Amino acid sequence: MKTPPEDTELLRWLDDEMTPLERERFAARLTVEPALRREAESLQALRRTLREHLPQEMAVPHADFFNSQIQVRLAREVPARRGSGPSWLAYLRLPRLAAAAALVLLAVLVLRPDSGVDSRVLATYTPDPEVHATTHFSEAAGATVLLLDGLEEMPAERPLVGFRQGAADQQLFSVHQQNAGSAPPATAKDETATLTANASRE
Amino acid sequence: MPVSSAPEPGEVPDHDLVRRSQAGDSRAFDLLVTRYRGRIYAMTYHMIQNETEAWDLAQEAFIKAWRALPRFKMDSAFYTWLYRIAHNVTYDWLRKKRIQGEGEFDDERTEHRVAAGAETAPRGADAPDEALRNAELGGRIRAAMGQLSEDHRQVIVMREIEGLSYEEIAAAVPCSLGTVMSRLFYARKKLQELLKDTYENAA
Amino acid sequence: MKRLTALCCLACAALMLPAAEAPRRPPDPATEGKVWGALVHALPVAPPGSSPADSPHVPNLAARLAAAFPESGHFEILGEHLQDVFREYESWVVPSKDLFLKVDSKGPAPGGGVNLHLQFWRDQQVLVKTDAVLRPGSPLFIGGPRWREGRLIFVLALQP
Numbered sequence: 050m051k052t053p054p055e056d057t058e059l060l061r062w063l064d065d066e067m068t069p070l071e072r073e074r075f076a077a078r079l080t081v082e083p084a085l086r087r088e089a090e091s092l093q094a095l096r097r098t099l100r101e102h103l104p105q106e107m108a109v110p111h112a113d114f115f116n117s118q119i120q121v122r123l124a125r126e127v128p129a130r131r132g133s134g135p136s137w138l139a140y141l142r143l144p145r146l147a148a149a150a151a152l153v154l155l156a157v158l159v160l161r162p163d164s165g166v167d168s169r170v171l172a173t174y175t176p177d178p179e180v181h182a183t184t185h186f187s188e189a190a191g192a193t194v195l196l197l198d199g200l201e202e203m204p205a206e207r208p209l210v211g212f213r214q215g216a217a218d219q220q221l222f223s224v225h226q227q228n229a230g231s232a233p234p235a236t237a238k239d240e241t242a243t244l245t246a247n248a249s250r251e
Numbered sequence: 252m253p254v255s256s257a258p259e260p261g262e263v264p265d266h267d268l269v270r271r272s273q274a275g276d277s278r279a280f281d282l283l284v285t286r287y288r289g290r291i292y293a294m295t296y297h298m299i300q301n302e303t304e305a306w307d308l309a310q311e312a313f314i315k316a317w318r319a320l321p322r323f324k325m326d327s328a329f330y331t332w333l334y335r336i337a338h339n340v341t342y343d344w345l346r347k348k349r350i351q352g353e354g355e356f357d358d359e360r361t362e363h364r365v366a367a368g369a370e371t372a373p374r375g376a377d378a379p380d381e382a383l384r385n386a387e388l389g390g391r392i393r394a395a396m397g398q399l400s401e402d403h404r405q406v407i408v409m410r411e412i413e414g415l416s417y418e419e420i421a422a423a424v425p426c427s428l429g430t431v432m433s434r435l436f437y438a439r440k441k442l443q444e445l446l447k448d449t450y451e452n453a454a
Numbered sequence: 455m456k457r458l459t460a461l462c463c464l465a466c467a468a469l470m471l472p473a474a475e476a477p478r479r480p481p482d483p484a485t486e487g488k489v490w491g492a493l494v495h496a497l498p499v500a501p502p503g504s505s506p507a508d509s510p511h512v513p514n515l516a517a518r519l520a521a522a523f524p525e526s527g528h529f530e531i532l533g534e535h536l537q538d539v540f541r542e543y544e545s546w547v548v549p550s551k552d553l554f555l556k557v558d559s560k561g562p563a564p565g566g567g568v569n570l571h572l573q574f575w576r577d578q579q580v581l582v583k584t585d586a587v588l589r590p591g592s593p594l595f596i597g598g599p600r601w602r603e604g605r606l607i608f609v610l611a612l613q614p
Contacts, residue, residue, distance in 0.1 A: 211533025
């Protein structure tokens with residue numbers, strides 16, 4: 050796909066890619082060619098509009114969470130960085146950093162032990178500031194619990210529609226249908242099963 | 252290539268933070284993330300036009316930058332180097348999406364339909380006329396950008412938003428200077444066609 | 455003769471059809487494993503006529519839920535979904551159209567299990583985003599909104 054030659058000139062003028070001499074010549078053309086001038090003005094207006102509405106910098110949604118997630122991922126990679134470049138251990142020679150590192154280590158080892166067997170919650174973020182998330186590992190339940198407090202109650206009169214879904218591919222597409230606002234998938238059924246904490250309750 | 256926005260007076264310069272990051276100091280890297288996340292996110296957002304995916308890709312760019320930091324020789328500004336990584340991450344994603352799109356597997360699925368407006372719904376129905384007009388115009392411009400091909404959108408973002416020269420665009424894409432000019436020409440023609448009434452009325 | 459030619463063409467086309475169609479089937483996307491997700495209604499007491507039930511996907515589910523949510527004595531599964539966790543695509547665990555989970559794999563976890571980025575959705579709103587390591591035999595219970603006399607709980611368990 051080639052750019053028509055007459056437009057190449059206009060393009061280079063618009064994008065400030067001309068030498069001073071070329072620019073001068075083109076400016077002279079603009080004074081005597083009304084159609085070319087109209088096109089040049091239109092393209093300049095387009096540029097102004099684009100720059101006004103497509104900012105070079107934007108506020109990152111949930112910026113703190115953005116950073117904290119990166120930190121979580123970096124923490125997993127730090128051991129792999131040992132031996133490359135200057136040693137990060139050098140920073141531990143600074144007493145404050147060493148103390149901070151010890152605290153972090155303590156937190157990792159004591160407060161959030163990773164048994165390698167149990168599930169763990171590494172980081173949470175709630176977009177609604179009214180909602181608070183807390184997490185703990187329940188030994189009795191053998192499960193990790195993430196509690197959300199401050200959520201708006203589901204209206205009592207609202208019926209909840211449950212599905213029984215098994216086949217993965219089928220489900221993926223049934224989810225689309227739902228998301229697109231269509232009727233629940235044909236495979237979904239309104240069945241419920243009951244679990245009771247009976248004698249086996251711990 | 253885009254140059255680094257100079258840190259404010261009193262701020263730690265990029266090269267100090269880069270050195271500390273290279274030594275494994277993730278807090279120094281966190282400051283770099285804070286300094287440049289807005290620009291990197293803007294680039295990924297303009298390229299793929301989806302808040303959630305742009306957010307994830309911007310993160311991916313920073314993670315990749317962290318991994319590549321030991322090889323960064325500081326022969327260019329940190330932001331220039333970071334921008335190149337973010338550009339590659341975004342373009343790889345678009346390429347992968349295009350390949351997947353050729354199959355029957357629908358990857359335009361799910362979240363974006365569910366999420367439409369979920370966390371980005373415009374607030375303040377009582378916005379003043381000016382703000383409302385701007386919001387409408389912004390929406391039209393984003394929609395027009397969405398109608399460009401990825402190649403065309405890419406050159407528009409690089410030229411109009413990042414202010415890259417033809418040579419810098421050609422090196423980043425990579426492609427010839429002629430291709431850069433050709434893509435810019437046709438991309439602008441398309442945008443003119445889609446937006447002419449908008450910006451001429453606004454003027 | 456024309457008829458014979460047409461019949462031959464049809465026969466050839468019929469023979470070639472399966473071969474022509476075969477490559478069109480997209481390859482199955484790579485997965486990190488399967489998760490079982492359930493939406494559970496926790497109630498203080500069992501309603502009359504309810505019968506105990508359990509799930510093969512999480513042994514002793516009722517007892518474990520009771521241990522984690524001691525204020526409730528009865529747990530009812532409203533919906534469940536067994537879902538592949540795709541390696542390069544987002545996956546959705548949708549036991550109910552009211553509360554569901556978006557799952558993004560971040561790769562295998564050291565020591566087993568899988569690193570996940572989860573988003574817990576209620577209709578069109580994200581309630582919480584979280585990074586978690588999910589391991590087989592160790593479910594995640596998300597205590598969600600209150601509903602009627604009790605609370606809704608989302609159970610997510612990586613299948614062995």
